[in-house]
Amino acid sequence: MGKVEANKIQKKNTLFATAFELFHEKGFARTTISDIVNRAGLAKGTFYLYFKDKYDIRDKLIIHKTGQLLAASHHELLKKKPASFEESILLVADFVIEKLKQDRGLLALITKNLSWGVMGTAFQKNVPEESVRFYDYYLEILNRYQISCTDPELMLFTILELVGSTACSCILYEQPVSIDAYKPYLHRVLRSTIRSFSKNQDMEESSHNKTPAT
Amino acid sequence: MGKVEANKIQKKNTLFATAFELFHEKGFARTTISDIVNRAGLAKGTFYLYFKDKYDIRDKLIIHKTGQLLAASHHELLKKKPASFEESILLVADFVIEKLKQDRGLLALITKNLSWGVMGTAFQKNVPEESVRFYDYYLEILNRYQISCTDPELMLFTILELVGSTACSCILYEQPVSIDAYKPYLHRVLRSTIRSFSKNQDMEESSHNKTPAT
């Protein structure tokens, strides 16, 4: 029975991959189900065996790809071992930006929904197994650096909205500046955002931890 | 002849208003040009006399509505006369959020493109006269409070992306929390963002100026 089962997963993955390619090449609105099944070498009816409609496959694709992206950034984190929590977040931000810069298809797909891909699935059950739980990684990191934070999920939400939203504008339209020009500002804002969410710190103290005066 | 000209403007405005209504009621994708002209009481061809297609009227509508929204917030500012620059920005943010809460149609239209409506048109020439230049107001306010800021337009961009992006998620999907629950956090982040952009203050000093210890 594993054979049939494997075959089904294989078909689904083919559909995923093909849809992603086409959304990238032609855009979501201009991609038809015919396009997808034609290139995938499957019959039209088969599509409906696996997905409800075009929106269904897109949404699952966003979750899937966002999960993948953040899982990869977690890997990066494990490799680079940054010195502080702030550095960790900046590393993730830079990693995500770099990936989005390289992959316009991914960027167009995720658009400004970076946080949705994470937050929307963080507390749900029907999330596909493939999709990695970035939120768990995030809590782990918070813990590792002993950051106590009143509302970690709101901090993450804010960070993801900030990074996703500005990165999209800067990469896609180079408006108001290129992403490379914006990065230093983003870093600064991210740092201050993290501090404003951190517990042990009213704002005065926050700076002490980070850039210890003396 | 003023009469013909006035008639044309009148027609265009009717189309704008009707399209906005329908995008609100049925959503953009589900609204057809037929819907628009039917309700506007005009012929189909007339639509194409004024707009290239559905996307054209939407984009012009976003710019138009964003302009209106920010113009209204400027009015609010003149009325309330906040004590500081930070207070001004928070006032604008709250005002915008309140409007978006009340008007889901507007929210859906603007989605996460708040900054685009402002920044995208701030430096262009072909912006319709009706569209108000919020950016000029903003510079004026900066000036009034004697804020010196390295890159005012990047600060505004960051603020708009932050407000627009998070407000959309919180209002539209109540994800991860309601907008009312999120507001205090947003305020805090906005404050720290403004500070991190302000000149007279490198990060260490920043806290001193703002919340003078005793």
Next chain:
Amino acid sequence: MGKVEANKIQKKNTLFATAFELFHEKGFARTTISDIVNRAGLAKGTFYLYFKDKYDIRDKLIIHKTGQLLAASHHELLKKKPASFEESILLVADFVIEKLKQDRGLLALITKNLSWGVMGTAFQKNVPEESVRFYDYYLEILNRYQISCTDPELMLFTILELVGSTACSCILYEQPVSIDAYKPYLHRVLRSTIRSFSKNQDMEESSHNKTPAT
């Protein structure tokens, strides 16, 4: 499965027949695809499953009908068994003219493209099997009567252009005379055309009559 396949051929033929009827009744320009599928009792989309557009079905129809017409004239030839090659060609010409007189729809369709329906497809591969190869019949007849002719296909081309072109004018507009009034002249011209292409009769002899040397 033969069943599905047969069904497809059946549908295509229905579309052919219906389109022909309508082109006849209303003319090509005034016939819409809706007209065709409505009368054929099929869905609009089905049309596009078999033909690219209205022009596609027309072109295929011309080839189809021209083939049929000439195949029928070949039948006539086998029945009547004319005494000479010239008589054979006149018989075909008369047969074709008679058919076109009876069937204005066919005439309007073929217009002055009689030769195109034959020559255009004579040397191509993608010609539908239904379309009969008149050119082969023609060579056969040439052979039967032992006619040696330098360029048989140019002779056929000339004959077809002559017959098709003049018949259209005379039948459709009765300009400059009716086809019946023109027929004797056409016969004379066809005869002399055939002779001028025949080998055993070089140009020298023909000129004797006209511009007698000496």
Next chain:
Amino acid sequence: MGKVEANKIQKKNTLFATAFELFHEKGFARTTISDIVNRAGLAKGTFYLYFKDKYDIRDKLIIHKTGQLLAASHHELLKKKPASFEESILLVADFVIEKLKQDRGLLALITKNLSWGVMGTAFQKNVPEESVRFYDYYLEILNRYQISCTDPELMLFTILELVGSTACSCILYEQPVSIDAYKPYLHRVLRSTIRSFSKNQDMEESSHNKTPAT
């Protein structure tokens, strides 16, 4: 009053010229009245002041252009002064072919309607003054060379259909051969056609020549 009148003729000519250009560039079906008036720099309504519709301007254009073409060929005739009637006809045929080769727009317009442009207008009254009466020239030439011919207009009709029809195929599609390859054959056929229409050669005799009794 001449001024207003001249202005009207000027407008009409502009429309003619522009329509011809566009029919050439985009084809008749794809050219719209908007296209014509836009390029002509006139208002849409103005078109309807001069022509009934697109078909009207096309038909008048065909007559106009055919007239011009044949008038030019008459000029050629006066210049070259050919030795015989046959030579005259061949000269006209070659001249027409050369012009059509050089001007595809003209060719596409006239298509296979060369004879219509001449015959259709030869006996009518409402022919525009600009359009030259080729038929009169033709009779003149017949007379000059003392050709007696039973039905001169049928001879001309046959010649024009033959030249127009074959030239279109050969030039436009190079089917079945190029026009240059076909020319010698056309000449031969034209010669024999002229002879078969000439009086001194009745039908009885004509056959004698062909299949010489003795």
Next chain:
DNA sequence: CATGAATGAGTATTCATTCAT
């Protein structure tokens, strides 16, 4: 005479979805 804004019937074409095989 000239204009060009307005019209709206008309048309081609697409494409998600179903269901018999």
Next chain:
DNA sequence: CATGAATGAATACTCATTCAT
């Protein structure tokens, strides 16, 4: 499970024609 022929509602867009100015 898989197929892909058939469907037909839905829609965008065109363009000849009119008529008030």
